Amino acid sequence: MLEEWLRGKGNGEQDLTTSRWVKKPLSKYIMVAAICLGLLALIWPIGNNSGQAKVPQTSTGKAADDMVKSEMTANLEAILSQVKGAGVVQVSLSLASDGQKSYASNSRDESREIREGNAASGSKVTNEESRVRDLAVSGGSPLLVENKTPEVLGVLVVADGAESPEVALRLMEATATLLRISPHQVSVMPRDNK
Numbered sequence: 001m002l003e004e005w006l007r008g009k010g011n012g013e014q015d016l017t018t019s020r021w022v023k024k025p026l027s028k029y030i031m032v033a034a035i036c037l038g039l040l041a042l043i044w045p046i047g048n049n050s051g052q053a054k055v056p057q058t059s060t061g062k063a064a065d066d067m068v069k070s071e072m073t074a075n076l077e078a079i080l081s082q083v084k085g086a087g088v089v090q091v092s093l094s095l096a097s098d099g100q101k102s103y104a105s106n107s108r109d110e111s112r113e114i115r116e117g118n119a120a121s122g123s124k125v126t127n128e129e130s131r132v133r134d135l136a137v138s139g140g141s142p143l144l145v146e147n148k149t150p151e152v153l154g155v156l157v158v159a160d161g162a163e164s165p166e167v168a169l170r171l172m173e174a175t176a177t178l179l180r181i182s183p184h185q186v187s188v189m190p191r192d193n194k
Contacts, residue, residue: 160193
């Protein structure tokens, strides 16, 4: 039908398709192109992806673990290198996880009881329960309620001044205090000066 209309063949009846401007061959192709562009505009995805906050993924992978670990290591090295007599400090962390983030959610519980039957044949009771949980969003990003720091299993501190027992003790106490871990989880070693 579309092919016949484009070629100008038809039953010869006068209607909207046989007006003067549609009889011109070029105008028919322009109209078909406009319709195709309109359909394309309808199905094309809309949205600005640049600069938008994205919903966090459940599996962050090794890259996120390394980022958290390197950030904690850099902060710890910067602070411990300021301890009197410590000198150059290097830190190695052993983490159990990269932390945990809890997001706000809206939950809705629905319960419904359906009774069927009559007095002669008995009755049947059906209970339906449903729970709906939606992530709460503020400004296009999920609403963070709690951000737990990673669990530290152990720390190795290598410092130039760790040969001195006083400096080693101060480095161990500072590390244990900063990371909120027990002193037995911290090992302080002197640097090999070769």
